[in-house]
Amino acid sequence: MDQSRAVVALAALAQETRLAVFRLLVRAGPEGMVAGSIAEHIGVPGSTMSHHLATLERADLVVSQRESRLIRYTVNFDGMRGLLGFLMADCCQGNPALCDDLLSVPACQPALAGADR
Amino acid sequence: MDQSRAVVALAALAQETRLAVFRLLVRAGPEGMVAGSIAEHIGVPGSTMSHHLATLERADLVVSQRESRLIRYTVNFDGMRGLLGFLMADCCQGNPALCDDLLSVPACQPALAGADR
DNA sequence: TCGATGTTTCTACAAACATCGAAATGTCTT
DNA sequence: AAGACATTTCGATGTTTGTAGAAACATCGA
Numbered sequence: 001m002d003q004s005r006a007v008v009a010l011a012a013l014a015q016e017t018r019l020a021v022f023r024l025l026v027r028a029g030p031e032g033m034v035a036g037s038i039a040e041h042i043g044v045p046g047s048t049m050s051h052h053l054a055t056l057e058r059a060d061l062v063v064s065q066r067e068s069r070l071i072r073y074t075v076n077f078d079g080m081r082g083l084l085g086f087l088m089a090d091c092c093q094g095n096p097a098l099c100d101d102l103l104s105v106p107a108c109q110p111a112l113a114g115a116d117r
Numbered sequence: 118m119d120q121s122r123a124v125v126a127l128a129a130l131a132q133e134t135r136l137a138v139f140r141l142l143v144r145a146g147p148e149g150m151v152a153g154s155i156a157e158h159i160g161v162p163g164s165t166m167s168h169h170l171a172t173l174e175r176a177d178l179v180v181s182q183r184e185s186r187l188i189r190y191t192v193n194f195d196g197m198r199g200l201l202g203f204l205m206a207d208c209c210q211g212n213p214a215l216c217d218d219l220l221s222v223p224a225c226q227p228a229l230a231g232a233d234r
Numbered sequence: 235t236c237g238a239t240g241t242t243t244c245t246a247c248a249a250a251c252a253t254c255g256a257a258a259t260g261t262c263t264t
Numbered sequence: 265a266a267g268a269c270a271t272t273t274c275g276a277t278g279t280t281t282g283t284a285g286a287a288a289c290a291t292c293g294a
Contacts, residue, residue, distance in 0.1 A: 003133065003136060003137065004133070006136060007131055007132065007133055007136055010127050010128075010130045010131035010136070011127075011128075011131035011281095013127045013131075013204070014124055014127035014128035014130075014131040015124065015128075015281090015282080016120065016121070016124055017282085019120060019123060019124055019127070020120065022204070023203075023204070023206065026204070026205060026206070026207070026208050026209075027206075027207045027208070027209075027210060027211075028210070029208070029209035029210050029212070030209065034240090035240075035241060035242095036239090036240060036241080039241095044283090044284090045283085045284055045285080046240075046241065046242085046284095047241085047242075047243085047244095047283090047284060047285075047286090048282080048283060048284060049241090050241060050242050050243085051242085051243095051282080051283085051284090052282090053241095054242080066290090066291090068291060068292065069239065069240050069241085069290080069291050069292060070240070070241090070291095071240080071241065071242095080204075084201065086140075087130070087139070087140070087143070087197075088143060089140065089143070089144075090143070090144045091143050091144070091146070092143075092144070092146030092147065093144060093145070093146050094144075095146070128251095132251090132252080134252085151270085152270075152271060152272095153269095153270060153271075156271095161253085161254090162253085162254055162255080163254095163270080163271065163272085164253085164254060164255075164256090164271085164272075164273085164274095165252080165253060165254060166271090167271060167272050167273085168252080168253085168254095168272090168273090169252090170271095171272085183260090183261090185261065185262070185270095186260080186261050186262060186269065186270050186271085187261095187270065187271085188270080188271065188272095
Protein backbone atom coordinates (compact mmCIF):
# COMPACT_ATOMS: atom_id res chain seq x y z
CA MET A 1 0.00 0.00 0.00
CA ASP A 2 1.42 3.36 -0.95
CA GLN A 3 0.04 6.84 -0.67
CA SER A 4 -1.65 7.02 -4.04
CA ARG A 5 -3.26 3.60 -3.70
CA ALA A 6 -4.58 4.69 -0.34
CA VAL A 7 -6.05 7.85 -1.86
CA VAL A 8 -7.79 5.74 -4.49
CA ALA A 9 -9.26 3.49 -1.81
CA LEU A 10 -10.37 6.37 0.40
CA ALA A 11 -11.89 8.20 -2.54
CA ALA A 12 -13.80 5.06 -3.41
CA LEU A 13 -15.34 5.04 0.06
CA ALA A 14 -15.90 8.80 0.19
CA GLN A 15 -19.21 8.73 -1.62
CA GLU A 16 -22.66 8.07 -0.21
CA THR A 17 -23.67 5.32 -2.62
CA ARG A 18 -20.35 3.51 -2.59
CA LEU A 19 -20.01 3.70 1.16
CA ALA A 20 -23.47 2.22 1.50
CA VAL A 21 -22.50 -0.56 -0.88
CA PHE A 22 -19.30 -1.28 0.96
CA ARG A 23 -21.02 -1.48 4.33
CA LEU A 24 -23.73 -3.64 2.83
CA LEU A 25 -21.04 -6.05 1.64
CA VAL A 26 -19.24 -5.90 4.99
CA ARG A 27 -22.47 -7.04 6.59
CA ALA A 28 -23.03 -9.65 3.93
CA GLY A 29 -19.67 -11.20 4.75
CA PRO A 30 -17.87 -13.78 2.65
CA GLU A 31 -21.02 -14.69 0.75
CA GLY A 32 -21.22 -11.25 -0.80
CA MET A 33 -24.05 -10.22 -3.09
CA VAL A 34 -24.71 -10.13 -6.81
CA ALA A 35 -24.66 -6.81 -8.66
CA GLY A 36 -28.36 -6.59 -9.41
CA SER A 37 -29.28 -7.36 -5.86
CA ILE A 38 -26.96 -4.65 -4.61
CA ALA A 39 -28.43 -2.10 -7.01
CA GLU A 40 -31.93 -3.01 -5.95
CA HIS A 41 -31.07 -2.88 -2.29
CA ILE A 42 -29.47 0.55 -2.54
CA GLY A 43 -31.99 1.86 -5.03
CA VAL A 44 -29.96 3.13 -7.98
CA PRO A 45 -30.03 2.23 -11.70
CA GLY A 46 -27.89 -0.65 -12.80
CA SER A 47 -25.59 1.49 -14.89
CA THR A 48 -24.83 3.76 -11.97
CA MET A 49 -24.20 0.81 -9.69
CA SER A 50 -21.91 -0.81 -12.22
CA HIS A 51 -19.86 2.35 -12.30
CA HIS A 52 -19.59 2.44 -8.51
CA LEU A 53 -18.76 -1.23 -8.18
CA ALA A 54 -15.99 -0.81 -10.73
CA THR A 55 -14.61 2.05 -8.67
CA LEU A 56 -14.63 -0.07 -5.52
CA GLU A 57 -12.98 -2.93 -7.33
CA ARG A 58 -10.27 -0.73 -8.84
CA ALA A 59 -9.58 0.39 -5.27
CA ASP A 60 -9.10 -3.23 -4.17
CA LEU A 61 -11.91 -2.90 -1.66
CA VAL A 62 -14.13 -5.51 -3.26
CA VAL A 63 -13.61 -8.42 -5.58
CA SER A 64 -15.97 -9.82 -8.18
CA GLN A 65 -16.58 -13.24 -9.54
CA ARG A 66 -18.80 -14.20 -12.40
CA GLU A 67 -21.43 -16.86 -11.74
CA SER A 68 -22.89 -17.53 -15.14
CA ARG A 69 -25.04 -14.49 -15.76
CA LEU A 70 -24.59 -12.93 -12.36
CA ILE A 71 -21.57 -11.19 -10.93
CA ARG A 72 -21.00 -11.62 -7.25
CA TYR A 73 -19.19 -8.96 -5.23
CA THR A 74 -17.54 -9.51 -1.89
CA VAL A 75 -15.47 -7.30 0.39
CA ASN A 76 -11.72 -7.65 0.01
CA PHE A 77 -10.68 -7.77 3.65
CA ASP A 78 -7.02 -7.92 2.72
CA GLY A 79 -7.30 -4.66 0.85
CA MET A 80 -9.15 -3.11 3.75
CA ARG A 81 -6.54 -4.22 6.22
CA GLY A 82 -3.84 -2.73 4.01
CA LEU A 83 -5.63 0.59 4.01
CA LEU A 84 -6.16 0.74 7.76
CA GLY A 85 -2.59 -0.30 8.42
CA PHE A 86 -1.34 2.42 6.12
CA LEU A 87 -3.42 5.08 7.85
CA MET A 88 -2.09 4.16 11.26
CA ALA A 89 1.53 3.36 10.41
CA ASP A 90 4.08 4.57 12.93
CA CYS A 91 1.32 5.83 15.14
CA CYS A 92 2.71 8.10 17.85
CA GLN A 93 6.29 7.73 16.67
CA GLY A 94 5.98 3.97 16.81
CA ASN A 95 5.37 4.01 20.52
CA PRO A 96 2.19 1.96 21.06
CA ALA A 97 2.00 2.93 24.69
CA LEU A 98 1.02 6.42 23.62
CA CYS A 99 -2.06 5.47 21.71
CA ASP A 100 -2.65 1.75 21.31
CA ASP A 101 -5.94 1.50 23.10
CA LEU A 102 -7.13 4.56 21.23
CA LEU A 103 -7.56 2.31 18.26
CA SER A 104 -9.35 -0.60 19.85
CA VAL A 105 -11.85 -0.65 17.05
CA PRO A 106 -14.78 -2.90 17.77
CA ALA A 107 -14.19 -4.82 14.59
CA CYS A 108 -16.88 -7.33 13.71
CA GLN A 109 -19.05 -6.16 16.57
CA PRO A 110 -22.68 -5.25 16.09
CA ALA A 111 -23.16 -1.48 15.86
CA LEU A 112 -23.83 0.07 19.21
CA ALA A 113 -27.44 -0.02 20.23
CA GLY A 114 -29.63 2.93 19.36
CA ALA A 115 -28.26 5.42 16.86
CA ASP A 116 -25.66 4.57 14.29
CA ARG A 117 -22.82 5.20 16.62
CA MET B 118 -21.08 8.53 13.47
CA ASP B 119 -23.60 8.38 10.66
CA GLN B 120 -23.22 7.81 6.97
CA SER B 121 -22.82 11.41 5.91
CA ARG B 122 -20.30 12.19 8.66
CA ALA B 123 -18.33 9.16 7.53
CA VAL B 124 -18.37 10.38 3.93
CA VAL B 125 -17.06 13.76 5.08
CA ALA B 126 -14.24 12.08 6.99
CA LEU B 127 -13.31 9.74 4.15
CA ALA B 128 -13.39 12.58 1.62
CA ALA B 129 -11.08 14.53 3.88
CA LEU B 130 -8.57 11.70 3.75
CA ALA B 131 -9.05 10.98 0.05
CA GLN B 132 -6.63 13.63 -1.13
CA GLU B 133 -2.86 13.39 -1.47
CA THR B 134 -1.95 16.45 0.55
CA ARG B 135 -4.46 15.88 3.33
CA LEU B 136 -3.61 12.20 3.64
CA ALA B 137 0.06 13.12 3.94
CA VAL B 138 -0.83 15.65 6.64
CA PHE B 139 -2.95 13.17 8.53
CA ARG B 140 -0.24 10.53 8.52
CA LEU B 141 2.32 13.10 9.53
CA LEU B 142 0.17 13.95 12.54
CA VAL B 143 -0.45 10.28 13.32
CA ARG B 144 3.29 9.86 13.52
CA ALA B 145 3.69 13.04 15.52
CA GLY B 146 1.34 11.65 18.15
CA PRO B 147 -0.27 13.66 20.94
CA GLU B 148 2.23 16.48 20.57
CA GLY B 149 0.98 17.33 17.12
CA MET B 150 2.54 20.04 14.99
CA VAL B 151 1.93 23.71 14.32
CA ALA B 152 0.40 24.79 11.02
CA GLY B 153 3.46 26.46 9.55
CA SER B 154 5.63 23.50 10.35
CA ILE B 155 3.16 21.17 8.67
CA ALA B 156 3.04 23.34 5.55
CA GLU B 157 6.80 23.46 5.39
CA HIS B 158 7.14 19.74 5.94
CA ILE B 159 4.67 18.88 3.19
CA GLY B 160 5.80 21.64 0.87
CA VAL B 161 2.67 23.62 0.03
CA PRO B 162 1.84 27.32 0.50
CA GLY B 163 0.33 28.35 3.81
CA SER B 164 -2.99 29.30 2.29
CA THR B 165 -3.41 25.91 0.70
CA MET B 166 -2.45 24.14 3.90
CA SER B 167 -4.89 26.22 5.89
CA HIS B 168 -7.65 25.12 3.57
CA HIS B 169 -6.72 21.45 3.98
CA LEU B 170 -6.35 21.64 7.73
CA ALA B 171 -9.79 23.21 7.97
CA THR B 172 -11.18 20.33 5.94
CA LEU B 173 -9.57 17.77 8.23
CA GLU B 174 -10.85 19.58 11.28
CA ARG B 175 -14.40 19.83 9.94
CA ALA B 176 -14.20 16.07 9.46
CA ASP B 177 -13.29 15.59 13.13
CA LEU B 178 -10.04 13.94 12.18
CA VAL B 179 -7.80 16.57 13.76
CA VAL B 180 -8.23 19.20 16.44
CA SER B 181 -6.54 22.55 16.71
CA GLN B 182 -5.46 24.70 19.59
CA ARG B 183 -4.07 28.19 19.51
CA GLU B 184 -0.76 28.77 21.23
CA SER B 185 -0.29 32.49 21.06
CA ARG B 186 0.65 33.11 17.45
CA LEU B 187 0.84 29.48 16.46
CA ILE B 188 -1.93 26.99 15.93
CA ARG B 189 -1.17 23.43 16.87
CA TYR B 190 -2.90 20.52 15.17
CA THR B 191 -3.19 17.01 16.56
CA VAL B 192 -4.94 13.86 15.39
CA ASN B 193 -8.37 13.27 16.88
CA PHE B 194 -8.12 9.58 17.70
CA ASP B 195 -11.69 9.50 18.94
CA GLY B 196 -12.92 10.69 15.58
CA MET B 197 -10.74 8.16 13.83
CA ARG B 198 -12.01 5.32 15.97
CA GLY B 199 -15.58 6.38 15.21
CA LEU B 200 -14.87 6.20 11.51
CA LEU B 201 -13.22 2.78 11.59
CA GLY B 202 -15.97 1.40 13.79
CA PHE B 203 -18.58 2.67 11.38
CA LEU B 204 -16.87 1.10 8.39
CA MET B 205 -16.76 -2.30 10.04
CA ALA B 206 -20.08 -2.30 11.86
CA ASP B 207 -21.93 -5.61 11.79
CA CYS B 208 -19.07 -7.19 9.95
CA CYS B 209 -20.02 -10.58 8.55
CA GLN B 210 -23.55 -10.39 9.89
CA GLY B 211 -22.24 -9.65 13.36
CA ASN B 212 -20.46 -12.97 13.51
CA PRO B 213 -16.87 -12.20 14.50
CA ALA B 214 -15.78 -15.77 13.90
CA LEU B 215 -16.17 -15.17 10.21
CA CYS B 216 -13.74 -12.34 9.92
CA ASP B 217 -12.35 -11.07 13.19
CA ASP B 218 -8.69 -11.73 12.61
CA LEU B 219 -9.04 -10.26 9.15
CA LEU B 220 -9.02 -6.90 10.80
CA SER B 221 -6.14 -7.34 13.17
CA VAL B 222 -4.70 -4.02 12.10
CA PRO B 223 -1.20 -3.51 13.35
CA ALA B 224 -2.23 -0.28 15.01
CA CYS B 225 0.62 1.75 16.38
CA GLN B 226 3.18 -0.60 14.92
CA PRO B 227 6.06 0.64 12.86
CA ALA B 228 5.40 0.23 9.16
CA LEU B 229 6.69 -3.03 7.82
CA ALA B 230 10.32 -2.92 6.87
CA GLY B 231 11.19 -2.01 3.33
CA ALA B 232 8.57 -0.34 1.19
CA ASP B 233 5.56 1.52 2.50
CA ARG B 234 3.52 -1.53 3.04
C1' DT C 235 -30.37 -19.37 -33.21
C1' DC C 236 -33.53 -16.44 -30.82
C1' DG C 237 -35.24 -13.86 -27.00
C1' DA C 238 -34.67 -12.76 -22.20
C1' DT C 239 -31.87 -11.38 -18.45
C1' DG C 240 -27.87 -9.23 -16.13
C1' DT C 241 -24.09 -6.15 -16.49
C1' DT C 242 -20.97 -2.90 -18.58
C1' DT C 243 -19.44 0.93 -21.73
C1' DC C 244 -20.36 5.30 -23.81
C1' DT C 245 -21.70 9.98 -23.55
C1' DA C 246 -22.86 14.40 -21.76
C1' DC C 247 -23.48 17.79 -18.37
C1' DA C 248 -23.89 19.98 -13.83
C1' DA C 249 -21.81 20.28 -9.41
C1' DA C 250 -17.94 19.98 -6.33
C1' DC C 251 -13.02 20.51 -5.53
C1' DA C 252 -7.78 21.77 -5.39
C1' DT C 253 -4.80 25.36 -6.00
C1' DC C 254 -2.44 29.64 -4.78
C1' DG C 255 -1.72 34.82 -4.74
C1' DA C 256 -3.43 38.78 -2.43
C1' DA C 257 -5.59 40.83 1.23
C1' DA C 258 -7.39 40.51 5.94
C1' DT C 259 -7.17 38.92 10.77
C1' DG C 260 -5.07 37.87 15.08
C1' DT C 261 -1.00 38.00 18.19
C1' DC C 262 3.44 39.28 19.92
C1' DT C 263 7.45 42.50 20.86
C1' DT C 264 9.18 46.85 21.57
C1' DA D 265 0.98 52.28 18.63
C1' DA D 266 3.73 50.21 15.05
C1' DG D 267 5.86 46.65 12.71
C1' DA D 268 6.75 41.70 12.31
C1' DC D 269 5.07 37.19 12.21
C1' DA D 270 1.56 33.20 11.76
C1' DT D 271 -2.53 31.90 9.88
C1' DT D 272 -6.93 32.39 7.61
C1' DT D 273 -10.32 34.20 4.18
C1' DC D 274 -11.31 35.68 -0.44
C1' DG D 275 -11.42 35.17 -5.39
C1' DA D 276 -10.54 33.12 -9.75
C1' DT D 277 -9.31 29.16 -12.59
C1' DG D 278 -8.86 24.53 -14.29
C1' DT D 279 -9.90 19.74 -13.16
C1' DT D 280 -12.37 15.86 -11.36
C1' DT D 281 -16.57 13.45 -10.28
C1' DG D 282 -21.55 11.67 -9.96
C1' DT D 283 -25.36 10.70 -12.56
C1' DA D 284 -28.30 8.02 -15.66
C1' DG D 285 -30.17 6.95 -20.43
C1' DA D 286 -29.01 4.41 -24.54
C1' DA D 287 -26.50 1.08 -26.69
C1' DA D 288 -23.35 -2.83 -26.53
C1' DC D 289 -21.82 -7.14 -24.57
C1' DA D 290 -22.20 -11.69 -22.21
C1' DT D 291 -24.76 -15.64 -20.70
C1' DC D 292 -28.53 -18.69 -20.33
C1' DG D 293 -32.85 -21.49 -21.64
C1' DA D 294 -35.67 -23.19 -25.24
